[in-house]
Amino acid sequence: MRTLVKNGLIVTMDAKQTILKNGCILFEDDTITYIGQQTFNNEVDRVIDVKGNIIMPGLINTHGHSPMVLLRGIGDDLPLQTWLEQKMWPIERKFKEEHIYLGAQLAIIEMLRSGTTAYLDMYIFMDVVAEAVKKLGIRASLTRGIIGYGSNDEKEQKLKEAMSFAKRWNHQADGRITTMMSPHSAYTCSPDYIKEIVSAAKEIEVPIHIHMSETATEVEENRQNYGVRPVEHLYKLGVFDSQALVAHAVHVNTEEIGILKDKGVKISHNPGSNLKLGSGIAPIPEMLEKGITVSLGTDGAASNNNLDLYEEMRLAATLHKGVQQDPTVIPAEAALQMATINGAKGLFIDQHVGSLEVGKKADFIVMDRQQAHFHPLYNPISQLVYTASSADVLDVFINGQQVVKNKEILTADEEKIIYEVKRLAEQWR
Numbered sequence: 001m002r003t004l005v006k007n008g009l010i011v012t013m014d015a016k017q018t019i020l021k022n023g024c025i026l027f028e029d030d031t032i033t034y035i036g037q038q039t040f041n042n043e044v045d046r047v048i049d050v051k052g053n054i055i056m057p058g059l060i061n062t063h064g065h066s067p068m069v070l071l072r073g074i075g076d077d078l079p080l081q082t083w084l085e086q087k088m089w090p091i092e093r094k095f096k097e098e099h100i101y102l103g104a105q106l107a108i109i110e111m112l113r114s115g116t117t118a119y120l121d122m123y124i125f126m127d128v129v130a131e132a133v134k135k136l137g138i139r140a141s142l143t144r145g146i147i148g149y150g151s152n153d154e155k156e157q158k159l160k161e162a163m164s165f166a167k168r169w170n171h172q173a174d175g176r177i178t179t180m181m182s183p184h185s186a187y188t189c190s191p192d193y194i195k196e197i198v199s200a201a202k203e204i205e206v207p208i209h210i211h212m213s214e215t216a217t218e219v220e221e222n223r224q225n226y227g228v229r230p231v232e233h234l235y236k237l238g239v240f241d242s243q244a245l246v247a248h249a250v251h252v253n254t255e256e257i258g259i260l261k262d263k264g265v266k267i268s269h270n271p272g273s274n275l276k277l278g279s280g281i282a283p284i285p286e287m288l289e290k291g292i293t294v295s296l297g298t299d300g301a302a303s304n305n306n307l308d309l310y311e312e313m314r315l316a317a318t319l320h321k322g323v324q325q326d327p328t329v330i331p332a333e334a335a336l337q338m339a340t341i342n343g344a345k346g347l348f349i350d351q352h353v354g355s356l357e358v359g360k361k362a363d364f365i366v367m368d369r370q371q372a373h374f375h376p377l378y379n380p381i382s383q384l385v386y387t388a389s390s391a392d393v394l395d396v397f398i399n400g401q402q403v404v405k406n407k408e409i410l411t412a413d414e415e416k417i418i419y420e421v422k423r424l425a426e427q428w429r
């Protein structure tokens with residue numbers, strides 16, 4: 001099917017950051033075949049007139065644990081380790097498959113409604129998360145997170161499960177799903193176990209995703225236990241020898257940033273979660289200056305407490321200016337890159353998505369610019385970063401399929417899912 005989306009102010013996020021007034025996008029099935037100002041009349045099957053609204057690439061969330069939406073608001077205002085060990089893990093141990101499926105659907109609805117078209121999910125019971133992704137139409141990089149606690153048998157079982165999941169689901173759901181392997185972190189997995197997971201990832205040719213240097217305590221304990229800081233530790237274990245995406249990297253020094261750059265490690269910056277958990281502020285301007293690919297993540301909704309990438313983008317663009325007392329760091333263009341094309345690079349899917357270009361997949365969103373706060377409109381990129389919010393997202397297309405139309409989810413019964421979540425929360429209260 002050939003679809004024409006016309007009368008858009010198109011922010012492409014291509015290498016030249018091209019912006020087109022009165023532009024149109026033509027896509028055939030899932031792939032963009034034309035972007036420009038040409039007019040097409042009878043040669044298409046479907047025409048969508050966006051009436052001057054902004055068309056931009058969908059946002060990409062490179063770190064999260066979707067079913068944790070069910071824990072939203074439990075145990076706020078606690079430090080990371082206390083929050084994890086005393087609040088999150090005891091409830092998470094009770095999670096059954098049906099809870100994960102429900103939580104994943106709720107999270108995906110929240111993400112789609114706020115303009116996210118691709119996301120990373122590290123959790124357990126990933127088969128049902130993959131089912132939710134398949135059904136709701138989002139694009140995802142999925143990974144069974146491995147926490148190295150338990151007996152040797154249990155650890156072996158977890159590794160097998162993660163590997164077979166990664167093999168089974170890679171490139172499924174019309175190619176929308178890709179997979180990774182994830183040792184949760186250096187503080188929950190022994191060095192030998194991390195090595196095993198890394199060699200498994202190499203064997204099945206998928207990238208590695210891991211939490212790293214999120215808090216100062218974690219770095220200090222790593223030094224006490226292993227004699228080195230987490231970056232050197234993971235470097236020695238071969239984590240960075242394959243494609244690797246690291247979440248947080250809050251407490252990294254200049255030497256470590258050099259190692260991450262040399263090894264081509266991708267970073268997921270999660271400012272909202274890092275601030276809320278009082279973990280610190282990652283040295284993102286220095287990473288960007290060195291040429292590291294930094295993208296944005298929300299982390300789980302229990303530490304954020306939402307999955308809104310517009311918020312993360314604004315935080316990334318303003319937080320570092322305040323910290324460095326320098327308004328020139330992370331300009332709007334860089335923040336929007338972090339939320340789009342860099343996100344695609346972080347998930348290793350940038351040849352398919354992350355910018356609007358011929359040959360890429362039709363993953364884009366339409367932003368309502370008819371409202372007071374969008375006027376006047378001198379610079380669309382500035383407006384998207386400093387003025388817009390997720391409430392302005394009208395329509396969402398992924399792989400050429402419309403999944404949100406005029407703020408309404410087309411692929412799931414939102415009301416029913418919210419009802420079921422409310423019922424579950426009543427039981428848990």
Ligand SMILES: [Zn+2]
Nearest residue numbers: 211247299300
């Ligand atoms: Zn996380």
